[in-house]
Amino acid sequence: MSAAAEAPASDLIGAIDAVFAEIHANTGAPLTLYQRPDGSYFWAVDGENMCEPTDPASVLASVKLWRNRLVNEKAVERINGASPTKSKRRGRPKDPAVEGRRKALIEIVKTTQPATVRQIFYLAEIRGLVPKSEEGYRHVQHDLVLLRREGRIPYGWITDSTRLQRKPTSYGSVEEALEATAALYRKSLWRDAGSYVEIWVEKLALSGVIYPVTAAYDVRLMAAKGYASLSFLHSAAEDIATLDVPAYIYHLGDYDPSGQDAARAIEQTIREMAPGSEIHFTRLAVTPEQIAEWNLPTRPTKETDSRAKKFGSDVSVELDSIEPERLRELVEEAILQHLDQDQIEVLKRAEQSEREILMRLAGGEGSVA
Secondary structure (H helix, E strand, O other): OOHHHHOOHHHHHHHHHHHHHHHHHHHOOOEEEEEOOOOOEEEEEOOEEOOOOEOHHHHHHHHHHHHHHHHHHHHHHHHOOOOHHHHHHHOOOOOHHHHHHHHHHHHHHHHHOOEOHHHHHHHHHHOOOOOOOHHHHHHHHHHHHHHHHOOOOOHHHEOOOOOOOOOOOOOOOHHHHHHHHHHHOOOOOOOOOOOEEEEEEOOHHHHHHHHHHHHHOOOEEEEOOOOOOHHHHHHHHHHHHOOOOOEEEEEEOOEOHHHHHHHHHHHHHHHHHOOOOOEEEEEEEOOHHHHHHOOOOOEEOOOOOOOHHHHOOOEEEOHHHOOHHHHHHHHHHHHHOOOOHHHHHHHHHHHHHHHHHHHHHHOOOOOOO
């Protein structure tokens, strides 16, 4: 066992803070160390996770590796005759290989946004920009952090739905409240649709990728975060039990032992909790057919997973490996099976007319009857 692994947690955290301070002094990037309820740690730059939850010694090693990469890039700048100030002003390193990779990442993000870091990693790996390894993933993480801080890609192009902020909505006046209501007003697309649709996604981080589609069609998006809690499933089943139309649930998750079993558990529990409801459950992604047709990147199935034997495949595929736009198209196609396009256009015109009524009320024009 290494000396770092044997050191007290408090000493390791102190060492992590010291490296954080060094990195911040050189880049200005905000770095944060998080502790989970199970006692594991992970760190983030600008809110972007830089490692999986682990022990403090492994976090320290990860932080040092990132620090060393920054040092090496500065050394390349000096060899090429560029001062750190000049390089920072231009917003790019002088290493042609690194700059070439970052330019390619910009193009990938530009054509697929909004996307998660892991989705960009898979697209970069397919294009040969980085190896299919944790080291390759860290390169992409590092590059995307710097590209956002340098203003070369907008922050909103990389989605992160794993953190929440909560605050009651408030207004300065009744007029402001009416204006906000008018801006957000939506006509229900499903009142007369004859069916009910939900989209379930295994990974919270990917909800930001899919939400533009579910929001456009007024569909509930459920982020289960792997195995959904019993309370979460009960709440979903309660809503479905009140319906007098068939419920269609589309699930998106990893093609691996845990991902497939999590989908099974969701379907089984909802059916048990809403026994009188007509429920259609479809595993929308990832499927073996999609893996073959789209040539999705695979990884060996973890033999240590207790569900591996029942899973029956020696390869696994992450949901993140599906290109963001293709993922959105999958979801949109599933939803549109249950909607009449002509009815959508009628409802959109009615929605716009009713929004204008609200705006006139906000403007103090009085009754519109």
